[in-house]
Amino acid sequence: MTRIPGVARMLTVTWWLQLKMLSASAFNGILQFVWPLFFATTAFLVYRQNGDPAALVYAGLGSAVMGLWSAIATTASGALQRERWHGTLELLVAAPTPFALVLVPITVAMTTIGVYSMGATLLWGWLLFGIVVPVASPVLFVLSLVVSVLAVAMFGFLLSVSVIRYRTAWALGNMLEYPGWLLCGFLVPVTLFPTWVTWISWALPPTWGMEAARQSSAGESPWLALALCVVLGLAYASVATLLSGAVLRSARRHATLALT
Amino acid sequence: MTSLRIFFIGGLISFRALFNWLSPWIYVPSLLIAPVFQVLLFAYLGRSAGVGSDAFYLVGNAVQYAAIPCVFAMANTIAGERQTQTLGIVLATPAPRLPLFLGRSLPVVVNGWLVSLFTLVVGSLILGVTIPWSSWGPLAVTLAVGAASCTGLGLVAAAIGLRVRETAVLGNIVFGVLLLFSGANVAVSALPPWMAAVSPWLPLSHTIAAAREIVAGASLGDVGGLLLREAGVGLLYAAVGLVAIRLLEASSRRTASLERL
Numbered sequence: 001m002t003r004i005p006g007v008a009r010m011l012t013v014t015w016w017l018q019l020k021m022l023s024a025s026a027f028n029g030i031l032q033f034v035w036p037l038f039f040a041t042t043a044f045l046v047y048r049q050n051g052d053p054a055a056l057v058y059a060g061l062g063s064a065v066m067g068l069w070s071a072i073a074t075t076a077s078g079a080l081q082r083e084r085w086h087g088t089l090e091l092l093v094a095a096p097t098p099f100a101l102v103l104v105p106i107t108v109a110m111t112t113i114g115v116y117s118m119g120a121t122l123l124w125g126w127l128l129f130g131i132v133v134p135v136a137s138p139v140l141f142v143l144s145l146v147v148s149v150l151a152v153a154m155f156g157f158l159l160s161v162s163v164i165r166y167r168t169a170w171a172l173g174n175m176l177e178y179p180g181w182l183l184c185g186f187l188v189p190v191t192l193f194p195t196w197v198t199w200i201s202w203a204l205p206p207t208w209g210m211e212a213a214r215q216s217s218a219g220e221s222p223w224l225a226l227a228l229c230v231v232l233g234l235a236y237a238s239v240a241t242l243l244s245g246a247v248l249r250s251a252r253r254h255a256t257l258a259l260t
Numbered sequence: 261m262t263s264l265r266i267f268f269i270g271g272l273i274s275f276r277a278l279f280n281w282l283s284p285w286i287y288v289p290s291l292l293i294a295p296v297f298q299v300l301l302f303a304y305l306g307r308s309a310g311v312g313s314d315a316f317y318l319v320g321n322a323v324q325y326a327a328i329p330c331v332f333a334m335a336n337t338i339a340g341e342r343q344t345q346t347l348g349i350v351l352a353t354p355a356p357r358l359p360l361f362l363g364r365s366l367p368v369v370v371n372g373w374l375v376s377l378f379t380l381v382v383g384s385l386i387l388g389v390t391i392p393w394s395s396w397g398p399l400a401v402t403l404a405v406g407a408a409s410c411t412g413l414g415l416v417a418a419a420i421g422l423r424v425r426e427t428a429v430l431g432n433i434v435f436g437v438l439l440l441f442s443g444a445n446v447a448v449s450a451l452p453p454w455m456a457a458v459s460p461w462l463p464l465s466h467t468i469a470a471a472r473e474i475v476a477g478a479s480l481g482d483v484g485g486l487l488l489r490e491a492g493v494g495l496l497y498a499a500v501g502l503v504a505i506r507l508l509e510a511s512s513r514r515t516a517s518l519e520r521l
Contacts, residue, residue, distance in 0.1 A: 026426040031433075038436030042302075045446040049311045168285045175289035178297035188304040 067117025076156030077173030136219030148209025271363025334414025339421025406467030409494025415501025
């Protein structure tokens with residue numbers, strides 16, 4: 001009976017602690033906040049030239065959600081490496097709490113930083129470009145964003161354990177930033193891509209989160225997109241959990257846990 | 261002779277020692293794959309908005325991405341000395357400062373040029389943009405001028421890096437400013453007037469304009485004026501950077517803050 005409140009407490013405390021640590025870092029706290037603004041402004045300036053206000057709204061909403069991806073791509077890929085450098089990876093592995101459960105709030109904290117960026121981009125678009133994103137169904141819109149945050153965090157969870165053997169994983173994370181922005185339909189409709197690329201887009205949870213946010217904003221039903229986002233998020237989390245177990249077993253067997 | 265040795269050999273050794281991005285595990289994803297995706301992102305953005313051509317975004321982003329190797333590497337190869345606690349040793353030597361710091365910029369320029377050229381070649385193949393064979397020679401010269409000019413700005417970033425800790429944040433912000441102001445994705449004529457007024461005073465804006473003209477069929481002579489202005493902007497930043505490094509060195513000695521992290 002005490003297990004569920006204990007886990008909930010661990011998730012909350014870890015999320016809050018990580019959020020405070022990330023917020024205090026200039027790279028994660030300030031740059032993740034400012035960085036998407038450069039790209040959002042460029043997108044606004046490009047879309048503004050075609051004279052269609054609807055295109056600007058499209059860019060306004062997409063640029064805002066784009067910050068979630070930015071927040072996860074670089075930081076999640078280097079999450080375990082960072083714990084190694086801090087000398088805390090062994091402690092996390094040795095803790096009685098399952099390792100996968102420790103990683104989840106860390107990546108959720110990273111996407112929470114993306115929520116700051118999302119708010120800043122919406123405000124930036126409104127103040128400088130007069131972009132007002134209409135929200136026809138506020139409750140569903142907020143629900144879409146919350147589901148997107150959690151689904152992107154699950155992607156980050158998978159990313160963090162997938163690249164554990166890659167010493168300079170942050171570089172891989174940097175590399176993933178543009179493909180994510182492109183493939184998830186933040187700034188460009190995925191229908192513009194060749195069919196085989198569209199399949200990759202559909203396999204990424206943020207694509208459906210973005211779709212749900214656009215549909216709820218336009219007053220359409222986002223339930224299918226939301227369901228797909230949740231299912232994909234859970235699938236990524238399941239694969240990440242299995243992978244983290246395998247990676248840990250391998251690291252223990254080869255005594256490579258603390259190697260940097 | 262000593263100055264030449266410091267310039268060429270010292271510069272190359274410092275670049276190899278302090279710019280750890282030369283590891284293929286960092287170089288390939290950060291400096292070869294990422295710029296190609298930046299080109300694709302903006303080319304598709306342009307297609308979606310119905311603004312500009314693929315060639316416009318290809319040239320703009322291939323040139324602009326030189327900012328990453330030029331600014332980051334320049335900051336690393338000078339300000340990185342502080343991180344590795346070797347700045348005091350370097351500054352205690354009797355080596356003349358001009359070849360000491362300027363020599364470190366030559367490999368940076370070559371690297372920035374290579375990154376731009378690679379992005380242009382691969383981007384043109386992926387997007388199907390045809391660049392005439394006769395344009396590649398003038399383009400190579402133009403990209404070299406752009407990389408050199410951007411390295412001038414890198415020297416300023418390196419000087420700032422002698423005083424501030426977060427050179428990575430600084431480098432990213434410089435990159436973002438160039439993305440917005442250089443005309444890489446929005447023609448300078450389509451920028452708000454105050455941004456268009458700032459644009460010619462930043463590196464890469466003239467290079468981007470010149471490269472676009474060359475891709476459209478202009479010769480090197482036709483864009484000579486643009487390249488001269490780009491070189492002038494680069495020299496201005498390099499001079500400011502070198503003076504700032506000298507001033508910060510003197511100030512660091514006075515305040516004993518040379519290797520404070």
